[in-house]
Amino acid sequence: MIWSSDPEHLALTIHESWGHPSELDRALGYEANYVGTSFVTPEKLGHFRYGSSQVNLIVDNIEPQTLAAKGSDDDGVPCQQWEILREDLFMGHCTNREVATTIGDTRS
Numbered sequence: 866m867i868w869s870s871d872p873e874h875l876a877l878t879i880h881e882s883w884g885h886p887s888e889l890d891r892a893l894g895y896e897a898n899y900v901g902t903s904f905v906t907p908e909k910l911g912h913f914r915y916g917s918s919q920v921n922l923i924v925d926n927i928e929p930q931t932l933a934a935k936g937s938d939d940d941g942v943p944c945q946q947w948e949i950l951r952e953d954l955f956m957g958h959c960t961n962r963e964v965a966t967t968i969g970d971t972r973s
Contacts, residue, residue: 879922883922883949883950884949884959885900885903886903886904886905887903887905887949887955887957887958887959888903888958888959888960889907889958889959889960889961889964889965889967889968890960890961890963890964891903892905892906892907892958893906893907893964893967895964905955905958907958907967907968909955910955910956910957910958910968911954911955911956912954912955913954913955914953914954914955915950915953915955916950916953917953918952918953919952919953920950920952920953921948921950921951921952922948922949922950923946923947923948923949924946924947924948924949924957924959925946926938926944926945926946927944927945927946938961938973939961940961940962940973942962942972942973958970960973961973
């Protein structure tokens, strides 16, 4: 297997392996007929370990001059940062207004 040192390839790998699975609508099964479900369901928040304890993933939609930093998300909520993994511990879902309240989030 050949691994690329291209940072865009790494970003795509992280997006596919953790970005999509961390989407709450997918974890709740709302996308099952379209793209499948997820292994990181809400009851795993705060105690599911995945990977090395050296792994931390932070969603950052406010980093200037990045593709995601456009001021607000698709729901019009101001962009923010949140943890998906902290030392390999599952910490947070990517949500939207439709499903955020199912896990007690007040905003997407």
